[in-house]
Amino acid sequence: MSVINISSNEQFNTLLNSSRVVVADFYADWCGPCKAIAPVYDSLARQLTRPNQITFTKINGDQQKDLAQAYSVRAYPTFIVFENGRKTQTVAGADPRRLNEVIQKLATEATKSDGAAAGDGESSGGWFGATVAKGYSDVTDQVDVKGLELLNRDNERGEARVLFGGTKPSGLAGKGKGKAEGKADWVESDTDEQLMLYIPLQSTLKVHSLHITSFAVPDEDDDEAPMRPKTIKLYVNRSHVLGFDEADDIPAVQTVEIKEEDWDAKTGTARVDLRFVKFQNVTSLVLFFVDGDGDSEKLRVDRVRIIGDSGEKRSMGKLEKIGDEPGE
Template identity: 50%
Template sequence: MSKTINISSPTQLSEVLQSSRLVVANFYTESSQASQQVAPVFEQLSAALSRPDLVTFVKVDTNQQKDVVQAYRITSQPTFIIFRNGKVAERVQGADPTKLQAVVKKLSDEIQNLGTSGGEASGSGSGSNGGYWRGAELPRNYSDITDQIELHRCELLNYDPDAGNVRVLFDAAKPSALSGGKGATKDWVESDTDEQLLLFMPFQSMLKLHTLQITSLPPSGDDNEDEDVPSRPRTIKLFTNKPHNLGFEEAEDLSATQEIQLSEKDWNAEGTANIPLRFVKFQNITSLVVFVVDGDGEGEKTRLDRLRLVGDAGEKREMGKLEKIGDEPGE
């Protein structure tokens, strides 16, 4: 049986958007051959991925719901819109199953995210395929938007190549340090010649950042007396809307969008610091530079295990890139 909801009024759509974390909407018309062509694919996705109060699939007949069509600027059929927390996150136009499948592949990953944070078990293994892990709860009414980072354009300066690279910071899996296993591959980042790290993250869409979550799990106890053992970051400077990474001298001299001082009390039991941002300064953000200035220990290195961005994502800057959503960027 289909789990898709047929929208009969703007009020009904509004209620669905308020009650479900993710909503996938199919704007169609019965007379459109293109709409009919892709309809079976949409129904299959609805049957496989719908979850009460988490993921809802809806259909909107554009001939019947003129007010909704006008509100969301629907100009062709079919148009698919993915809403996250009631706001437009993705838009796909046309009856191209490849485009729709690509967006839904990304949606599938987010469903694992929602299942974990919403109380439904989705697994939390220590490997890269072990399910979604979260180091801290999400602030109310905001989403994990880490998936908006353009991984292939990220740049990390002064990292030790014997540890992990920049990609491990955004891994959805539980850090190996919390699982008691060291693993063949180090799934964390360490600085190299001193304590400092410079991370440049460009985004796929315009973001509103609310919270930065950083996980750092250096060895504890007697091991930390070794001068080579990394420490957690203490001072962090954030810079917004830079077209590329900064140099270390430039980052030290520039006035930051926000400067953060972390202490022991800021880290929870899973080694994650939940850092609220000055929201008014983090509107309409296209990139973020994270500058780890120093660590909180005696060693000459700092360590980062995971990084999460929390806030709201707008529409894609370039709609043509939708075909590539879900593809694994090249090394």
């Protein structure tokens, strides 16, 4: 997914918080110059998009009037660059040379994150614990964090939203210990080893794989030491979180087993490849963490990242009017 089509203020604000650089293309369906420069913008997006580093968006100013007004968009197309959530540059009008010049200046920073998908997974804009499948990208920013539900969570640990943060897990530094005081940036199960995670999405996605990070530390002398996940059942397009008994009665779309050799010792992450044909039009996911890789009654998960592509193909519509000014 190279360009993200913005459908709400909340979606755009989430991107501003999760990506170091966001480029916004404010356009209108009736705008001829918008149509003319679209291939240039799309080409730059394909070349320079980097998960959590540089994100390219399109915003229909007629449909998202609040956003257009908030950022003083008075003509179409208008391209605005945001860095760390703040508006830093504006390119007004269909000027391919100027647009290319401004965006190419971001390329140097973008390339710094190319090696971040391996090794310790650290970059200036985000964190990854496993390689991203070629041809796909991180679509975790499409998670509706306000609608997350997590059953059987230990309330003394983190909330569900910490699983989808782009920051480097604290457990990486301590190889499992992390922040034991205050709000933890991981989750643990409570009464037994099972967790049920409901993940609503802001748009329809094609999901290729998941990255599951766990810095659980095995301890033979402590039967309360948490385990890493082993068996995960996946369900799609449910309207709500499943109860544990309910999940047992519903066939999973896919059941995966994470083997010991699947875990990267350095990043604590396992890449879970899915049966892509089964995950083509996904609006929500349910992850049922069934058991772990030991005998403990505690399960720990530090991060979940979703890798895939947008399942929506938006049409620009028929060119109805040529002009640059909104509302003409």
